[in-house]
Amino acid sequence: MRPSALLKGCLEPIVLQMLKEHGRMxxxxxxxxxxxxxxxxxxxxxxxxxxxxxxxEAAGVLETTVEQMDNRMRKYYSLTRSGKKQAELxxxxxxxxxxxxxxxxxxxxxxx
Amino acid sequence: MRPSALLKGCLEPIVLQMLKEHGRMxxxxxxxxxxxxxxxxxxxxxxxxxxxxxxxEAAGVLETTVEQMDNRMRKYYSLTRSGKKQAELxxxxxxxxxxxxxxxxxxxxxxx
DNA sequence: TAATAATACCTAAGCAAATTAGGTATTCCG
DNA sequence: CGGAATACCTAATTTGCTTAGGTATTATTA
Numbered sequence: 001m002r003p004s005a006l007l008k009g010c011l012e013p014i015v016l017q018m019l020k021e022h023g024r025m026x027x028x029x030x031x032x033x034x035x036x037x038x039x040x041x042x043x044x045x046x047x048x049x050x051x052x053x054x055x056x057e058a059a060g061v062l063e064t065t066v067e068q069m070d071n072r073m074r075k076y077y078s079l080t081r082s083g084k085k086q087a088e089l090x091x092x093x094x095x096x097x098x099x100x101x102x103x104x105x106x107x108x109x110x111x112x
Numbered sequence: 113m114r115p116s117a118l119l120k121g122c123l124e125p126i127v128l129q130m131l132k133e134h135g136r137m138x139x140x141x142x143x144x145x146x147x148x149x150x151x152x153x154x155x156x157x158x159x160x161x162x163x164x165x166x167x168x169e170a171a172g173v174l175e176t177t178v179e180q181m182d183n184r185m186r187k188y189y190s191l192t193r194s195g196k197k198q199a200e201l202x203x204x205x206x207x208x209x210x211x212x213x214x215x216x217x218x219x220x221x222x223x224x
Numbered sequence: 225t226a227a228t229a230a231t232a233c234c235t236a237a238g239c240a241a242a243t244t245a246g247g248t249a250t251t252c253c254g
Numbered sequence: 255c256g257g258a259a260t261a262c263c264t265a266a267t268t269t270g271c272t273t274a275g276g277t278a279t280t281a282t283t284a
Contacts, residue, residue, distance in 0.1 A: 006209045008120035008242060008270075017217055028261050038212040048242055050263060072250055072261055091217065097118045097212055100150040104128055105203065118242080120270060140232050160271055162234060184232055184279055 011048055013094040016079070016087035019062070024078035027053060053077055061086050094105070123160055124168070125206040128191070128199035131174070136190035139165060165189055173198050 018030055025033070027049055035043050055063045061083040067074045079087055130142055137145070139161055147155050168174040173195040179186045191199055 006121040006125075010213065011242080014116075014213075014216055023163070026261080038216050041208065042212045042216075043226070045243065046263080051132065052241085055174065069261090070251070074261070094118065094217070096153065098213065100154045101122065101206070101210065103127075103149050104126055104154075105206065106116065106155040123270080138232080157272065158234080158272070164270090181232090182280065186232070
């Protein structure tokens with residue numbers, strides 16, 4: 001198993017959380033911010049991120065505004081009303097999931 | 113995204129951890145024990161578990177002994193020497209992964 | 225007692241979400 | 255001038271699960 005396999009399924013909650021915390025963000029910024037927050041230990045790939053952003057926009061979870069920076073495009077994403085609810089749900093799901101993992105990994109040692 | 117998508121990539125660390133804690137266990141027992149530990153919130157499916165156990169055995173991470181219980185077969189799995197190392201590594205990977213998630217989800221609120 | 229659930233193993237097809245590996249175009253730095 | 259950084263994107267492939275079966279024995283319950 002490759003180490004990054006853990007990330008599977010966590011990308012969506014992460015993206016929603018980032019947008020909830022930071023307000024609007026653009027794709028490249030998301031990749032950099034996550035790398036920074038985790039000191040380079042976690043990096044989200046663009047090949048996973050952009051299709052996800054497009055899916056979430058199509059689903060009405062995110063909305064976009066495009067801006068120009070020195071002839072370089074920036075497509076800003078932000079949570080819609082329903083996106084904010086979605087972010088809450090997804091944050092809660094991840095939190096209880098981690099709690100469950102901890103009931104497995106922090107259980108008292110049993111005599112073998 | 114289906115809720116259980118979070119589990120992806122976590123199954124192997126979970127199995128190795130269970131075997132590390134409990135010594136030898138058989139497949140069905142693993143499914144029941146995880147369900148119990150997480151109060152039914154997390155269940156590992158047999159369709160995922162058995163192929164994983166076989167892969168880990170083929171890789172020399174696990175070894176097996178078969179026993180008979182009232183004409184019903186039980187195939188016990190336990191960690192090999194290298195499996196114990198593998199369990200440490202995988203536990204460490206999961207732990208730091210969770211820490212990274214928490215740097216994302218417990219970050220201080222920024223002014224938007 | 226006959227059906228159903230629980231115990232215990234297994235596999236194959238399909239699917240969702242990632243990785244890998246490209247592509248375009250501009251700007252910054254040595 | 256060339257490479258790294260910024261900024262977007264997509265398609266093919268791989269991964270790791272779910273779904274949905276299968277076999278067989280034992281326990282429960284209507």
